[in-house]
Amino acid sequence: MLIITSTDGTIVRAVAEGSGPPIVVLHAGMNDETAWRRVATHLTARFRVVRVRRRRYRMDLDPPPGLAAETADAVAVARALGRPVLLVGHSSGGVVALEALLVAPDAFVGAVLYEPPVVVGAPLGGDANVRAQAALASGRPRRAIQIFLRDVVRLPRVLAWLSAVLVAALPSWRRLIPRQLDDNAAIDALGDRRSAYTAISRPVLLLGGGRSPQHLAERLSALAEVIPGAERVSLRDQGHGANLRAPARVAAVVAAFADRLFV
Structure with a gap:
């Protein structure tokens, strides 16, 4: 277990495995870092994979409203690793990742964002x-x-x-x-941040599943329109949980992108 202190003094817990260029993973909602364990097993031979347990889903904490604290946690983990990292964010973890790219671009070489449910116009939940x-x-x-x-x-x-x-x-x-x-x-409180995301300066790969709910594909399209140079990959026979159902394929996408960035 990797233990890091965030900017507000909160202890951030993460599982770190493997050796090589660092990849930091922010899991989706209703989950914890174990959801990406099978993906990590395909990466740890060549990369150091750090799977963060997001404070929103830690029952030993009472996290504050909003995404600022989790964004700070992601940056703290990246900085603790001593070199810019590839950030992988799944679903709401992808929204946190987007904010981290804005707050501290120097901490990251880029990001893989797997269907972040960003607000596009109307609220996500409302x-x-x-x-x-x-x-x-x-x-x-x-x-x-x-x-x-x-x-x-x-x-x-x-x-x-x-x-x-x-x-x-x-x-x-x-x-x-x-x-x-x-x-x-x-x-929802964060709102529509598309205008802010035009300032993202690190390479971004947008990952989607061909069987995911259509609104997630539409949100990816909205991000692709505003993030400079964003790339897009679709796993056509997968949905929102390919990290569990097709971990080797997800790992292959992450590894291929990482190989291009860690040079």
């Missing part, structure tokens, strides 16, 4: 997140995550219902429901 928060406050966590999966993630209704039943039945996932809704609220 009224749906408000309804989900209300369901959670009334003691209905299954209903809360069902609303989130159906109306924010935009899974098909039956799949959203089945997934919500599973999440609510498992304590390890159920306890993360409030954190996921807070994560969504933080992205």
